[in-house]
Amino acid sequence: MDTAVTATANTASTTNTTTAAKPALELEHVSYSYTKGGKRVLIDKNYVFRTGRVISITGPSGAGKTTLLSLLSGLTTPTKGRVLHNGEDLAKADRYRFRSHDIGVIFQSFNLLPALTVAENIILSMDASGKTFDQPKKEIAAELIEKVRLQPEYLNERILHLSGGEQQRVAIARALSYDPQIILADEPTGNLDLATQDDIMAIFKDLAHNEGKCVIIVTHSPEVAAQSDEVFQLAPLRER
Amino acid sequence: MFVLNNAWKTVIRNKGRNILIVLIVAIIAAAATIGLAIRNAAGTARETGLANTSVTATISVDRSKLMEQAREASSSSSSSDSSSSSTDAAPDFDSMRSALDDSNLTLADYQKYEKASSVPVSSYYSESTGVSGTDSFQPVETSTANAANSSDSSSSSSDSSSESSGSGSGSGQQGPGDGQGQGGQGGGPGNMMTSGDFTLTGFSSDTAIANASNGTFTMSSGEVFGYGEDDNGKVIISKTLADFNNLSVGDTITVTNPSDTSLTYTLTICGIYENTTSSNTNAMGPMGGTSQDADNAIYTSVSTLKSLGLDSDTTANDDNDDTTTQLNYTYVLSSADDYETFASDVKAAGLDDTYTVQSADVEQYESSLVPLDNLAKFALTLLIVVLVVGAVVLVVLNLFNIRERKYEVGVLTAIGVKKTKVAAQFVIELLIVTMCGIALGVAGGAVASVPVSNQLLASQVSAQESEASSQQQQFGRAADMGGGPGSEQQSDSSSSDSSSSSSSDSSSTDSNSDSDSNAGNAAQPSQQGGPGGMRQAVDYVSEINATVNLAVVGQLILIGLGLTLISALVGIVFVMRYEPLQILADRS
Numbered sequence: 001m002d003t004a005v006t007a008t009a010n011t012a013s014t015t016n017t018t019t020a021a022k023p024a025l026e027l028e029h030v031s032y033s034y035t036k037g038g039k040r041v042l043i044d045k046n047y048v049f050r051t052g053r054v055i056s057i058t059g060p061s062g063a064g065k066t067t068l069l070s071l072l073s074g075l076t077t078p079t080k081g082r083v084l085h086n087g088e089d090l091a092k093a094d095r096y097r098f099r100s101h102d103i104g105v106i107f108q109s110f111n112l113l114p115a116l117t118v119a120e121n122i123i124l125s126m127d128a129s130g131k132t133f134d135q136p137k138k139e140i141a142a143e144l145i146e147k148v149r150l151q152p153e154y155l156n157e158r159i160l161h162l163s164g165g166e167q168q169r170v171a172i173a174r175a176l177s178y179d180p181q182i183i184l185a186d187e188p189t190g191n192l193d194l195a196t197q198d199d200i201m202a203i204f205k206d207l208a209h210n211e212g213k214c215v216i217i218v219t220h221s222p223e224v225a226a227q228s229d230e231v232f233q234l235a236p237l238r239e240r
Numbered sequence: 241m242f243v244l245n246n247a248w249k250t251v252i253r254n255k256g257r258n259i260l261i262v263l264i265v266a267i268i269a270a271a272a273t274i275g276l277a278i279r280n281a282a283g284t285a286r287e288t289g290l291a292n293t294s295v296t297a298t299i300s301v302d303r304s305k306l307m308e309q310a311r312e313a314s315s316s317s318s319s320s321d322s323s324s325s326s327t328d329a330a331p332d333f334d335s336m337r338s339a340l341d342d343s344n345l346t347l348a349d350y351q352k353y354e355k356a357s358s359v360p361v362s363s364y365y366s367e368s369t370g371v372s373g374t375d376s377f378q379p380v381e382t383s384t385a386n387a388a389n390s391s392d393s394s395s396s397s398s399d400s401s402s403e404s405s406g407s408g409s410g411s412g413q414q415g416p417g418d419g420q421g422q423g424g425q426g427g428g429p430g431n432m433m434t435s436g437d438f439t440l441t442g443f444s445s446d447t448a449i450a451n452a453s454n455g456t457f458t459m460s461s462g463e464v465f466g467y468g469e470d471d472n473g474k475v476i477i478s479k480t481l482a483d484f485n486n487l488s489v490g491d492t493i494t495v496t497n498p499s500d501t502s503l504t505y506t507l508t509i510c511g512i513y514e515n516t517t518s519s520n521t522n523a524m525g526p527m528g529g530t531s532q533d534a535d536n537a538i539y540t541s542v543s544t545l546k547s548l549g550l551d552s553d554t555t556a557n558d559d560n561d562d563t564t565t566q567l568n569y570t571y572v573l574s575s576a577d578d579y580e581t582f583a584s585d586v587k588a589a590g591l592d593d594t595y596t597v598q599s600a601d602v603e604q605y606e607s608s609l610v611p612l613d614n615l616a617k618f619a620l621t622l623l624i625v626v627l628v629v630g631a632v633v634l635v636v637l638n639l640f641n642i643r644e645r646k647y648e649v650g651v652l653t654a655i656g657v658k659k660t661k662v663a664a665q666f667v668i669e670l671l672i673v674t675m676c677g678i679a680l681g682v683a684g685g686a687v688a689s690v691p692v693s694n695q696l697l698a699s700q701v702s703a704q705e706s707e708a709s710s711q712q713q714q715f716g717r718a719a720d721m722g723g724g725p726g727s728e729q730q731s732d733s734s735s736s737d738s739s740s741s742s743s744s745d746s747s748s749t750d751s752n753s754d755s756d757s758n759a760g761n762a763a764q765p766s767q768q769g770g771p772g773g774m775r776q777a778v779d780y781v782s783e784i785n786a787t788v789n790l791a792v793v794g795q796l797i798l799i800g801l802g803l804t805l806i807s808a809l810v811g812i813v814f815v816m817r818y819e820p821l822q823i824l825a826d827r828s
Contacts, residue, residue: 066824075654076821099820100656111651111823115253127242128657174655 024182024214025049025072029081032067036079041067044081047232051181054208054215056225059234065218066108066186068234072216073105073184074098100128104175106185110167112159118145118170119155122177129178144173149199164191172200176207182214183207189224201227243661247668261637261670262677265800268630269681270688272799275623276792277689278696281785282616286609295579296451297571297599299345299353299591306594345595350569356589359578361571364448367542369550369565370436371495371505379437380484380535436498440475440538442545443467449539451570462489462511465541472547473540476511480535488512495538505548507540576602611700618696627799634807638670642811649815650823663815667808671801678800686788 026049032042042064049055049072059065070076071083074095083090085098099105112121122141126133133140138155145155148169159167168191175183183204189197201224207213208229217224225231251258347365354363373379443449445467450456457478465474475493482488489509497503515534550565573579583597591597642649645666652662 070821070824073654075824076819096653096656096658098656099654105654107654107823111654113648113651120249124246125655127245128652128655130242 022051023048023084024051024086025216026084026087027071027081028084030071030078030083031080032064032071032076032078040079042071042078045234049182049214049216051214052208052212053230054204054217054228055230055232056228057216057218057232057234058220058225060236063234063236065234069105069184069186069218072182073103100125100130101178102180103182103184104178104180106168106171106175106183106188108186108190110171112167112170112174114158114160117156117158118150118162118173121159121170122174125174126177129180131178140177141173144177145170147176147203148173149196165193165196168192169196169200172203176203180213182216184216184218186218187220188217189219189221197221197223242657243665244668247665247672250665251669251672257641258673261634261673262680264633264637265630265674265677265803266681266684268626268633268803269678269796269800270685271626271681272623272630273682273685273788273792273796274689274692275619275626276795277685277788278619278693279616279623280789280792281693281787282609282612282619284785285612295573295576295599295601297573297579297582297597297602298569299350299586299595300598302594302596309594345567345569347567347569350567353586353589353591354571357571357582357585359573359581359585361573361578361582363569363571364443364445364451365542365567365569366441366443366448366452367545367550367565367567368439368441369545370498371438371440371538371550372498372501373437374494374496374504377485377487377493377495380478380480380533438495438536438538440495440540440545440550442540442542442550444542447572448570452537452539457513457515460512460514462509464539465510465544467541467543469543469547471510471541472544473506473508474510474544475507475538475540476513477509477538478535479512479514481538482509482512484535505550507538507544513539576605611697611704614700614704615693615697618700619693627803631803631806634674634803635810638807639810639814642666642814646814646818649818650820653818653820654823659815659818663812666811666815667804670808670811671804674800674804675797678796682788682793682796689788690785 027045027047030042030045031040033040045068057065057068071078074083074085074090074093077083077091077095085093085102090098113124116124119138119141122144123137126137126140142152142155145152150166150169150173154162154166154170159170162170168188172185172188175185185204188204189200192200204215204217205227208215215228217228219225350363350365354361441452443452446464449464459476460479462476464476465471477487477493485493487493487509489512492506492508494504494506496505545565571582573582579599579602586597649662653659
């Protein structure tokens with residue numbers, strides 16, 4: 001089954017790269033420092049993240065992976081250079097709309113609301129996106145829960161009562177719930193066993209190759225990097 | 241919609257904390273409700289207390305103003321009177337006296353002002369004059385009152401003997417000369433407004449009799465005279481007087497003019513009355529004459545007085561007559577507002593600045609509102625304290641609440657909910673909670689406000705009363721004594737009283753001007769303490785209807801909104817300063 005999925009994914013990826021590989025996010029000479037005039041975490045990065053592809057961002061600790069994630073997800077803006085989304089400068093766009101609408105972020109710490117149930121967390125994101133859905137939100141949530149290999153009874157469970165791996169899967173489900181163009185995942189498989197890790201990767205590849213999404217994965221894991229279409233290697237900072 | 245939904249869900253989720261806030265807000269709201277209700281009720285009581293009850297008003301002369309004018313007039317017209325201008329230091333008593341004399345308003349004046357009013361006004365009036373008894377008709381008096389009435393007992397005995405011999409009342413204790421002598425000697429009280437043994441009072445209507453200065457009475461036999469000319473000569477006398485002289489209904493009595501004993505008036509008794517509230521029997525103390533005794537009051541109609549030539553117009557024109565008649569004219573207005581209008585109308589109609597329109601009812605009412613005003617002030621203080629404390633408590637609670645929910649703010653902004661929406665959600669959450677608290681508080685306050693405010697008012701009233709009584713004790717008076725002459729008295733009958741008596745002074749003794757003016761001036765205060773002059777213990781407003789109405793609820797909701805916004809400001813500032821990037825550091 002796994003092989004079959006991979007096979008179709010591969011064929012899809014080849015067609016996508018040739019036909020509709022338009023850039024979703026672009027980095028243009030991006031530099032970033034947390035304080036003005038302080039230590040620069042990213043220096044003059046250039047990269048094009050295209051739709052229909054799974055891209056891994058790898059690099060050692062302190063290479064600026066999380067910073068790059070916050071730039072790509074629109075949580076902050078670069079000190080130099082531009083981040084372009086569909087050709088538009090993110091710094092000038094409505095980044096709240098971008099976050100709620102166009103990008104699904106799976107944070108390393110999940111950032112789920114512990115007091116809410118699984119379904120409530122997912123529906124909260126769907127509500128926040130302001131999109132309309134052709135199915136009841138509860139049904140979509142149930143389908144997503146099934147997709148990330150969680151039992152349906154988890155829907156009404158509080159996040160507090162879930163293990164790390166389960167929370168990670170809920171976070172993935174939430175990122176997919178409002179059907180964003182870009183999926184951005186920070187160590188999405190870190191807390192998962194191998195089998196589930198493969199499931200998740202399969203989902204990501206399916207999203208990229210069959211639904212034309214742009215999937216960006218920040219990871220340490222060489223297996224994940226090996227399964228992705230492109231790898232964006234962040235070199236450790238030379239500057240001091 | 242998203243914001244509302246989210247806010248509602250969050251409120252439901254944090255039951256414990258929100259119940260705590262609801263309780264705090266409810267307590268604040270209850271206290272505020274009571275405070276507002278009291279203020280509201282006090283305001284309403286002030287406005288409507290006299291709105292539907294009739295108010296009586298009188299026109300009285302402002303003597304100090306009058307004197308001032310007279311002084312100015314005399315100094316300006318220096319050429320006309322060289323003696324007065326040369327001795328500028330000495331007051332021009334003649335001109336002042338004449339000014340005071342002129343200050344008497346006539347019946348026609350009073351009626352003119354009544355017509356000038358733009359609001360409906362009715363009126364009644366009474367005219368009082370003194371008459372003296374004859375051999376067959378003697379006033380009720382006690383020997384002690386007689387003895388104390390003059391400086392030594394021998395003169396009192398001579399008084400009584402002279403009376404019994406019928407040599408005339410001029411030598412009696414009520415004669416102008418004697419009265420003036422007393423005033424001159426002691427500089428004290430004692431100059432009575434009327435001379436004679438009896439007070440013959442003419443009334444214009446039943447209302448006038450009902451408001452007689454001697455208090456209310458009931459007829460024990462016979463009936464009250466009519467007011468037409470047909471009933472001229474009919475009088476009613478007190479039961480005590482009737483018993484004293486062994487008279488009954490249908491008998492005739494003869495009285496004389498106090499200054500001229502040859503002038504006699506024959507009156508027919510058509511009824512005998514009994515005072516039910518003889519508030520001021522001998523209120524004047526030993527200095528009072530027999531005519532001041534309520535029992536020696538003879539009531540008749542103004543028409544009778546007129547036919548006898550004793551009405552105020554006739555006596556005022558008759559300069560040589562000591563027997564001046566005081567006119568006591570009272571306007572009846574339907575409400576306190578009408579009273580205000582009437583006062584301004586009368587001014588507009590040409591009432592001189594030296595006169596003031598007064599209403600004993602309104603003044604009494606004002607003083608009865610003192611505890612209520614105090615309570616309203618207290619309520620305002622309570623309100624302010626409660627609101628400030630409430631605001632601080634809410635701000636602090638909200639601050640802790642928001643800090644606790646920092647992570648939630650981070651998550652919401654990270655998934656793309658705008659900060660304004662997050663802030664709005666927090667405000668709405670707080671609003672839902674505080675509105676619940678206010679609803680509870682208003683309900684509780686509405687239940688509690690009436691008993692609580694009446695309780696508070698009762699304590700204010702008792703504080704006010706104890707203050708008044710301690711003041712009375714300080715001056716050595718029992719609370720119900722009404723005070724001696726010269727004390728603060730209700731002066732509703734002062735204008736005609738005092739001016740007429742001073743004019744009688746001046747006309748009778750032109751020679752001894754210095755002592756006379758002293759006596760006249762000294763006499764003023766005592767006259768104001770004339771019949772009925774006892775200041776009744778003020779009947780304080782002791783009940784207020786502090787019910788909660790829609791206005792109070794509206795005000796409270798506004799206050800609640802204000803408080804919520806103030807405390808929500810903390811949350812808003814917090815949310816607005818939050819950087820979404822912080823979420824990466826906020827690892828749960």
